[in-house]
Amino acid sequence: MKGILRKADIVLAFFLVLMCGAACVFAYGAGESGNTAVIRIDGKIYGTYDLSEEREIDIHSVFGHNRLVIENGKIRMVEADCPDGYCKDQYASLGGIDSSEQMIVCLPHRLVVTVSNEENRDEKDVPDAVSGQVYTSDGGDGDD
Amino acid sequence: MTDGIRSGQAYRTTLSAMMTSLALIFSYVEMLMPLNLGIPGIKLGLANLVVLMAIYRLGGGYGFAIDLARIFLSALLFGNVSAMLYSLAGGILSFAVMYLLYRTKLFSPIGVSLAGGVTHNIGQLTVAALVTETGKIFIYLPVLMTAGFVTGAILGVLAALIMKRMKWITAGSGDGTR
Numbered sequence: 001m002k003g004i005l006r007k008a009d010i011v012l013a014f015f016l017v018l019m020c021g022a023a024c025v026f027a028y029g030a031g032e033s034g035n036t037a038v039i040r041i042d043g044k045i046y047g048t049y050d051l052s053e054e055r056e057i058d059i060h061s062v063f064g065h066n067r068l069v070i071e072n073g074k075i076r077m078v079e080a081d082c083p084d085g086y087c088k089d090q091y092a093s094l095g096g097i098d099s100s101e102q103m104i105v106c107l108p109h110r111l112v113v114t115v116s117n118e119e120n121r122d123e124k125d126v127p128d129a130v131s132g133q134v135y136t137s138d139g140g141d142g143d144d
Numbered sequence: 145m146t147d148g149i150r151s152g153q154a155y156r157t158t159l160s161a162m163m164t165s166l167a168l169i170f171s172y173v174e175m176l177m178p179l180n181l182g183i184p185g186i187k188l189g190l191a192n193l194v195v196l197m198a199i200y201r202l203g204g205g206y207g208f209a210i211d212l213a214r215i216f217l218s219a220l221l222f223g224n225v226s227a228m229l230y231s232l233a234g235g236i237l238s239f240a241v242m243y244l245l246y247r248t249k250l251f252s253p254i255g256v257s258l259a260g261g262v263t264h265n266i267g268q269l270t271v272a273a274l275v276t277e278t279g280k281i282f283i284y285l286p287v288l289m290t291a292g293f294v295t296g297a298i299l300g301v302l303a304a305l306i307m308k309r310m311k312w313i314t315a316g317s318g319d320g321t322r
Contacts, residue, residue, distance in 0.1 A: 004304045009255030012245075016262055016293055024286040101283060 033099045034115040037075040039068070042110040051075060051098060051115070063109035074098045075113060082108035160198065160206045167194040167214040168221070175222055186291045189264065189299065191218075195235075196242065196257055196303045204243045211239050229275070230268045237267035253307065254300035261296020262289050 039046045041061050049057060049070060056078075057068040066087070067079035074096030077087045087106035091097045097104060097115055104113040170190035178187060191214055199207035215235050219228035242260040245251050251259075265288035273281045 004252050004301075004308070005254055006250070006252045008248075008250040009252050009258070012251060012255045013258055013293075013297075016258060016289070019262075020286055020289040020293065023282075023289055027283045027286055103283070 028101060032117065034117040035073075036116050036118045037068075037070065037097075038114050038116055040112045040114070046111075048118075049075070059111070061109060061111070063111070066106060066109060066111055068113065069096075071096065075104075075115070077104055077106065077113070080106055080109065082106055084108065087111070156202060156206065160202055160210055163194050163198050163202075164210050164213045164217070167191040167210060168218055170194065171214065171218040172222060186288070186295075188295050189261065192238070192257070192260060192264070193299045193303055193306075195239065196253060196260065196299065197307060199239075199243055199246050199256075200253065200303075200307060204246075207243065208239055211235050230271050233267040233271040234264040235267075238264035252300070253304040254297065257300030257303060258293060258296040261292035261294075261299065263292070265289060265292040 035051050037049045037051055039049070039057070039059070041059070041063070046059065046061075047057070049055070051070055051073050053070065054072075055070050057070070059066045059068070065079070065081045066077060068075055069078050072095060074091075074094075075098070076092060076096030077090065080087050087104055087109075090104045091102060097113065100115055100117070102115065105111070168191075170193070174187050174190055195207055195211045195214070198210045202210075212235070215228065215231045219225050219231065238260040241263040242256045245256045245259055266285070269281065269285060269288055
């Protein structure tokens, strides 16, 4: 290693790290929160669901079984009989997804969940359904 | 050292054939034993090690030929023709960047490989975005750039160390490693 690495390499590495940071901002910062979950199976829309309505969604497709839960204005995957089960980990620590740049993908079942904003939906009485609560969705007052 | 043989056309042809075979074997081994990091689609890209060394030891033309031969042959041999478009985009873009950086003579193989790893993944993702017609897929860009950075660094260090120890792999062109 000694004598191999050159000054230009370090400058380049630094530049690439900066690029990656910019990509992060571009990829993760551009999303806007939405009020509707869109579930697609094999590219076709399976159903759209209001995120302000708490419910469970059971899906039995030709590819397999998935169960999603809408809670606190977010949707997440709780059950899937796919072999790897990666979909259950996606955004699980955040309580689910509620923003247009996020998505849950269950590749073996060709299932994709995204969030969008339905313009013509009148929900002025629930202004806070999709904001905040990322880290305090359960037990925000627990001081034990 | 018989320099006459080492600079001859036969030597170069033989060496590039061997390197193509080696790259193919690397592709095959990686297919048999995928490096599972929890993120689908990320691999070390050992074949790029060969391409990198070919650029340094045989020159850009041979490196490019080896890169292309490796992509076409592994697609045909190992049955991944549908994925060839991705390999081609990544392979050509990363080759172009690596060769340009190599030509500046400013960078060590580590720097060249770093840029190659990152641009390889950018190329693949761009094709994925064009194929699926969703720009949304660029959400994976930071992940893939980081992965390309890490794998590029690993391969660069490997290439530098190998070329340092195996000085006999040379064909006159290229300035060798430092």
